Amino acid sequence: MSYTVKELFLTLQGEGAQAGRAAVFCRFAGCNLWSGREVDRADAICRFCDTDFVGSDGGGGGRFATPERLAAAIAACWGNGRRHRYVVFTGGEPLLQLDPALIAAVKALDFEIAVETNGTIAAPDGIDWICVSPKAGTRLVQRRGQELKLVFPQAGLMPDDLDDIAPGGIALGDIDFVHRWVQPMDGPAQTRNTEAAVAWCLAHPDWRLSLQTHKLIGIA
Numbered sequence: 141m142s143y144t145v146k147e148l149f150l151t152l153q154g155e156g157a158q159a160g161r162a163a164v165f166c167r168f169a170g171c172n173l174w175s176g177r178e179v180d181r182a183d184a185i186c187r188f189c190d191t192d193f194v195g196s197d198g199g200g201g202g203r204f205a206t207p208e209r210l211a212a213a214i215a216a217c218w219g220n221g222r223r224h225r226y227v228v229f230t231g232g233e234p235l236l237q238l239d240p241a242l243i244a245a246v247k248a249l250d251f252e253i254a255v256e257t258n259g260t261i262a263a264p265d266g267i268d269w270i271c272v273s274p275k276a277g278t279r280l281v282q283r284r285g286q287e288l289k290l291v292f293p294q295a296g297l298m299p300d301d302l303d304d305i306a307p308g309g310i311a312l313g314d315i316d317f318v319h320r321w322v323q324p325m326d327g328p329a330q331t332r333n334t335e336a337a338v339a340w341c342l343a344h345p346d347w348r349l350s351l352q353t354h355k356l357i358g359i360a
């Protein structure tokens with residue numbers, strides 16, 4: 141299988157429980173919830189996306205013919221050190237492309253593997269850190285992982301709606317995550333959304349605030 145990558149870059153994970161950790165970001169092209177074209181945004185299932193994932197023209201992007209070639213590009217992006225290697229597969233929707241062969245190839249180069257997914261596709265085995273960010277109007281297929289990161293507020297998918305599906309603490313029935321975050325929706329109402337997210341966490345201490353810290357400090 142070949143892989144289409146929008147961009148590859150070394151930065152700090154900006155969000156969630158791994159915020160501040162050095163990581164190679166492998167941003168796959170394409171998503172199942174939006175074409176990525178502005179003309180289609182209003183009709184998309186996911187309408188608030190902050191990311192350009194169309195094509196393969198970003199820094200380090202391209203078509204990779206084999207898992208070994210993509211893994212080698214990820215390792216080159218990291219540099220020489222073999223310790224604490226960390227790759228975050230994102231997109232677009234990474235689970236459209238991330239497969240067992242690529243997981244094995246980056247593992248062979250000593251990487252710990254994380255994924256940022258919308259939760260509509262089951263994750264393959266072998267991923268060390270699964271962050272699911274569910275989207276209103278979709279079925280939550282990937283219901284376990286390390287973190288659940290809800291972009292907030294989303295009409296039709298408030299944290300309460302998840303409780304309705306399966307009440308009772310962090311393990312919500314078969315919805316089972318170690319951490320639960322609300323992340324203010326970036327966009328025109330960002331300030332108001334942040335205030336609302338703070339208020340939510342104060343009233344619901346089982347949820348924590350995730351800020352997009354890379355945006356705060358002006359890195360990718």
Ligand SMILES: C[S@@+](CC[C@H](N)C(=O)[O-])C[C@H]1O[C@@H](n2cnc3c(N)ncnc32)[C@H](O)[C@@H]1O
Nearest residue numbers: 188189190191231232233256257258273325326
């Ligand atoms: C661009 S998405 C790519 C991964 C995957 N498709 C997903 O949605 O989880 C990466 C992360 O950014 C979040 N995100 C996207 N647009 C956002 C926005 N406008 N404000 C805050 N977070 C956003 C997503 O929910 C997800 O957690």
Ligand SMILES: Nc1nc2[nH]cc(C(=O)O)c2c(=O)[nH]1
Nearest residue numbers: 152153154155230256354360
């Ligand atoms: N620094 C940084 N951290 C991130 N965490 C999740 C991101 C994403 O777009 O998936 C992201 C991103 O785009 N940049």
Ligand code: SF4
Nearest residue numbers: 171174186189232258
């Ligand atoms: S699911 Fe993720 S990549 Fe796709 S449009 Fe929504 S936020 Fe963007």
Ligand SMILES: [Mg+2]
Nearest residue numbers: 190191230360
């Ligand atoms: Mg991002």
